[in-house]
Amino acid sequence: MTELNDGALFDAEFGIGHRGSTVPERSGVALSFRGRPSSFSFFGVLQSSVHIAWGRWRSSSKGISGKKYSTAKALDTFPMPDLEDSELKLAAEAYSSLRDECLNEIGIGVTDLFNMVHDPSRMEPLIERFRRVLINLDVAVCKAYGWSDLELFHDYYTQEDLSESDSIRFSISSEAKDQIIKRLSILNRHRYQDEVAAGLNFSKSIGSEKRKPRVRRKTETSSKQPSFDFDGASANDGTYRKAAEQRASYQAGPTHAIVEYMKAHPGWHAKSDIVSAIGITDGQWNAAIAELIADNRIERQGEKRGARYRVVIEGAKE
Template sequence: MDVIPDHPWVDSANGAAVRIAMTVAARGAGLEGRLRRVTDERSGADGEVEVALDERQGLIHADLSLGANVAAAGPLRANTGVSSPGVKLHGGGFIVTREEAAALLPLPLGEGGGEGSPAKVPLIREYRNGRDLMAKSRDVQVIDAFGLNAEQLRERFPAVFQWLLERVKPERDAKSDSKDGAGYAALWWQFGKPRQEMRRQLVGLPCYIATVETAKHRTFQFLDASVLPDNMLIAIASNDAAWLGVLSSQIHVEWALAAGGRLGVGNDPRYNKSRCFETFPFPSDDTGLTPALTERIRQLAEQLDAHRKARQAAFETVTLTGLYNVLDKLRRGEPLNAKDKALHEQGLVSVLQSLHDELDAAVLQAYGWNDLGAVPWSDEAARAAWTEALLERLVALNAKRAAEEAAGTVRWLRPEFQDPARRAAAATPAPQPEQAGIAGVETEAEAEALADVTADNAETLAETSATAPAATLTQPWPSTLPEQVRAVAQLLSASPAPLPLPAIEASFKGKGPWKKGLPRILETLEALGRAQRVGGGWRG
């Protein structure tokens, strides 16, 4: 086998701004082979790209890598249900300036969420995307009518209704010829992907952790709960700075670089929450994490977050990308040019470096891996060896955590929110939109518009999950869609273990091809945050 996992597109003038992987294999040759990596690339005058390659031999993993098999790491239950991409607007008309927002809602910004919604939020909210976080913020807001049907929006906020009617609806109607497009057009005043699961995760938190999905530098920071994240941000539902510290450490950054992909002609790392976050084994008491060490990590993370934000507030020219560009040069011992020196002074980058160094040391101690020592930034070969040793240990810890979970021990990150037993006892309903169901709309929009899976019904489901025994007998398949959704949700909530599709089918009896619609109902419940895929099964 001969593999080049990452190579520039050689004719970017006439092709897409992408990078490619190349694999050559022969039948029966096995997975041992030669892996070549690009170490240097230079663009020529005619669009060609000259590359330099290094070469290694060994067992090639599924992610086209050698060494630690990060691709084999599976998602951990302890990490599930607390991360999500932000909302996807499907219409630029939702975005407004502060002046436009003030004109639309001259009094207090109003409340969305619908009557009886468990968590009311302003109708016009702060809105941030990846560029806002890594470069200079646009300082824009967004109209978020989640939880309001069209009649409620028109009656309570007529100016906002007209704004969206004129600026969003025409765009949605023009793209309504596809199945998804029809769903978005039917619910034109709502975001294309409102991210109900994310909203449920963030209820009650004063702030949350965010990272940009695709960025040159992997950074994490707190965002206030008033900020609605864009689709290109990953929201991690915790206000605990200890989480922020572990995620901001080089220990997690190296894992994210190895587990995630890369995107675009810039070859920027991509943070896939399923691969980078849900597989990551956090330190715990079994690795050496103590309450005192947790507090130390928490304090360092708070200082790191405050330092960066203070420097950005003091100087408009200071951006996170700029700070970390200079930090990279300091770490590698490279000379700073005049622009770098100015940014170093404005951003106090040496302070940033010291905070990261102390944070890395504290997190390594939390894992019991002090023997690895500090990251050897200025020595590429030594750093590669350091990273390889780190990844091998993290892969082993992931396997240990998976075995623990299979035996019934789950080290929940937010036990009061994630643990089904605690959640059922609390019986806290999730925020749900109050919109009438629209027949024939088979998209995420349909899932979030199903009339009978609303806040009132969610409370019933929560009570059912807390009291109902595991289903052992078959029951009649309901005749209406809302009843079908409720029945499947109750079955999953009552089961102590994930149920594969055949077991769910065996729990009901009915006439006609009713089983064909069952996968769609499970996907709908997943979109509503009422079901989750676990291995080959489903759980509530």
């Protein structure tokens, strides 16, 4: 069985290729599995329809070819299930083993394999087995979250954000995807709230006359869960939250950090004050503030060194 101790690759379809074996034909984002005690489970979750639904929802469009995967938006914010779940481990190992068998026996790459999986006319026994393993993996991931009630309805569906000539996918129903996104969003929010209560998220202020020097944030062993804003809690919040293990496996993104800081400190602020207070780099600031302004979550007045920023309060800006 392939060892997951060196790394993996996301392609444009969010498929992962082991380093050392056939790599997807599309460009991707390399991810490391080093130091992860349950690497097969981690690998399996990322290959599941659960993560694909979240990843497509959180990632930006890439023309007619689909979505551009963003680790900051799609992976850092993704709340993992219990990676020690025995059924999940077995399903992930079975997926990895059969995928390698398909690649070696048919003599193709990962992209070609999934093209066959998504083609309803391909009924070869090995491809049919692989589809069943995909279904088993999705079911195991959902059970690891405690979602035994969720009906997935695997079938061939049209993916509306793909080109018409390449839009059919063997996947779960749109209703199941909507439920998954809702439940993951609730879980993300609860984990963030728990971290705030435990003092794991920053709450710095700019009270002193002398500004502290900016320092580069170091990677922490226990990182933080980025969160989103939601309209309200579901009656099933406790049910969705209970099953997934509380693992702080993600870093709080600079976008979220900027918004939370400025919500806590109303009024106009210079870039230097914000960057110093929350400890992010200039590069992280530039990417995050451009996104926030485009999303109308932060407003700016002035230009260059005279620019000032404040959070947009709903209903206050015309």
